[in-house]
Amino acid sequence: NNTPGLVVVGAGLFGLTVAQQVAERYNIDVAVVERRSHIGGNAYSETEPRTGIEVHRYGAHLFHTDNERVWRYVNQFTGFTDYEHHVHTVHQGVVYPMPINLGTINQFFGAAYSPQQARSIIGEQAAEMHGRTPTNLDEQGVALIGRPLYEAFIRGYTAKQWQTDPRDLPASIIRRLPVRYNYDSRYFDDAYQGLPVDGYSAWLASMVEHPRISVHVDTDFFDSTQPLNRDSLVGRVPVVYTGPFDQYFDHSAGRLSWRTLDFEQEVLDVGDFQGTSVMNYADIEVPYTRIHEFRHFHPERTWYSKKSTVIMKEYSRWAGLEDEPYYPVGSPKDRQALQRYRDLAAAQPQVFFGGRLGTYQYLDMHMAIASALSLVDNSLDELFSG
Numbered sequence: 001n002n003t004p005g006l007v008v009v010g011a012g013l014f015g016l017t018v019a020q021q022v023a024e025r026y027n028i029d030v031a032v033v034e035r036r037s038h039i040g041g042n043a044y045s046e047t048e049p050r051t052g053i054e055v056h057r058y059g060a061h062l063f064h065t066d067n068e069r070v071w072r073y074v075n076q077f078t079g080f081t082d083y084e085h086h087v088h089t090v091h092q093g094v095v096y097p098m099p100i101n102l103g104t105i106n107q108f109f110g111a112a113y114s115p116q117q118a119r120s121i122i123g124e125q126a127a128e129m130h131g132r133t134p135t136n137l138d139e140q141g142v143a144l145i146g147r148p149l150y151e152a153f154i155r156g157y158t159a160k161q162w163q164t165d166p167r168d169l170p171a172s173i174i175r176r177l178p179v180r181y182n183y184d185s186r187y188f189d190d191a192y193q194g195l196p197v198d199g200y201s202a203w204l205a206s207m208v209e210h211p212r213i214s215v216h217v218d219t220d221f222f223d224s225t226q227p228l229n230r231d232s233l234v235g236r237v238p239v240v241y242t243g244p245f246d247q248y249f250d251h252s253a254g255r256l257s258w259r260t261l262d263f264e265q266e267v268l269d270v271g272d273f274q275g276t277s278v279m280n281y282a283d284i285e286v287p288y289t290r291i292h293e294f295r296h297f298h299p300e301r302t303w304y305s306k307k308s309t310v311i312m313k314e315y316s317r318w319a320g321l322e323d324e325p326y327y328p329v330g331s332p333k334d335r336q337a338l339q340r341y342r343d344l345a346a347a348q349p350q351v352f353f354g355g356r357l358g359t360y361q362y363l364d365m366h367m368a369i370a371s372a373l374s375l376v377d378n379s380l381d382e383l384f385s386g
C-alpha cells in the first residue's frame with residue numbers, strides 16, 4: 001500500500017515546511033504535489049547561464065524575520081549571508097534613499113533638518129487635512145506624510161501599482177507610511193536578515209531531503225488523470241492545500257481578485273548597471289515600478305561575470321485568468337467571497353487550507369513558515385501523534 005499518510009498540495013515554503021515537519025516529527029509518508037516543474041513556490045531561483053548570476057524568477061526575495069523560532073528553523077537547512085537590503089528611488093531624475101528617512105527629507109527639501117525639525121515640518125504639511133477623515137488613498141497619503149513627500153514618492157508609484165488614480169482608491173490600502181526621522185536606510189528593521197548562502201533552490205531542496213517525503217512536480221491536484229488528485233484523495237487521506245482558495249471550490253462563490261506582475265529580464269554587457277540591487281521609479285511617466293539587478297544581492301560571489309549583468313524590470317497590473325496571482329486585492333466583493341469560502345472550508349475537516357493562495361493573504365516568507373509551524377502544532381499534531 002503506497003498511499004501516503006499526508007498529501008501536501010503546493011511546494012512553496014508553506015507546503016515544504018509542513019511536509020518536512022510531519023515527516024520528521026511523526027515518521028509518516030508525505031507526498032508533495034506541485035503543478036509547476038520545480039519546487040519552492042515563488043521563492044524559487046535559478047542561475048542565468050551566461051553570467052552565472054542567481055535570478056529570482058518570481059520577483060526579488062529577501063529573507064527577514066524577528067521570529068527566533070523561524071530563524072532557528074531555517075538555519076537547519078541553509079546558512080545566510082549578512083546582506084542588508086537598501087532601496088533607492090528615482091524622482092524627477094534624482095535618486096533618493098527609501099523608505100523615506102531623514103536623508104530623503106533633507107535631500108528633497110535641500111535642507112539640514114534635525115529629527116525634531118523634520119518631524120514638525122512634516123506634521124505641519126500633513127495638517128493640511130485639518131483633521132478630516134481621508135476619503136480616498138490620495139487624502140490618506142497627504143494626512144500621513146504631507147503633500148510634498150506624498151506626491152513625490154508615493155503617488156505615482158501607487159498609481160502604477162494599482163493602475164488606478166489614487167483618488168479612486170480606498171484610503172484603507174495604506175494604513176501607515178513609514179517615515180524614519182534618522183538616517184537608517186535599511187529596508188527591513190528585523191533582527192535577522194540575509195540571503196541563503198548557496199541560493200534559494202539549494203535551501204528549498206534540502207527541506208525535503210527526507211526518506212519519508214516524495215515530491216511530484218508537474219502534477220496538478222485538480223487533474224483527475226493523475227494518481228494524486230482531489231477526487232481520489234479527499235476524504236481518504238488528510239490534505240494540506242496551499243493552492244488558490246477559490247479554485248478548490250470550483251470558484252462557486254466567484255473569483256478572488258489578484259494583482260500580478262510582469263517581469264522583463266535582460267542581460268546587459270556592462271559590469272554594473274545601477275550600482276544597487278533595487279531602484280524604484282516613483283514617477284508615473286516611467287511605466288515600470290522598479291528595476292532589480294541581481295548581482296548586488298551577492299557581492300560575495302566572486303564567480304559572477306564582471307563584464308555582464310542581469311536586470312529585471314517589474315510592471316504591475318490586474319491579474320487575468322491565466323496570470324500568476326501575486327498580491328490579493330481584497331475588495332469588498334473579494335471579502336464577501338472569502339467568507340463564503342471560509343464557511344465551505346470549515347465543512348472539510350480533513351483538508352487544511354494554508355499559505356498565501358490557500359488563505360488569500362499576502363505572507364512574507366517568515367510568515368508562511370511560522371503559520372505552517374502553527375498548523376503542525378495546533379491541528380496536525382492531534383491527528384498524527386496518537
Ligand code: FDA
Binds near residue numbers: 064221363
Ligand atoms: P507559494 O505561492 O510560494 O507556493 C504555492 C505553490 O502551490 C506554488 O508552487 C503553486 O504552483 C502550487 N500550486 C497551486 N495550485 C496547485 C495545484 N492545483 N496543484 C499543485 N500545486 C499547486 N517574502 C519575503 O519574505 N521577502 C521578499 O522579499 C518577498 N518578495 C516577494 C515578491 C513577490 C513579487 C511576491 C509575489 C512575493 C514575495 N514574497 C516575499 C512572499 C513569498 O513569495 C511568500 O511568502 C511565499 O511564496 C509563500 O509561500 P506559500 O507556500 O504560501 O506560497
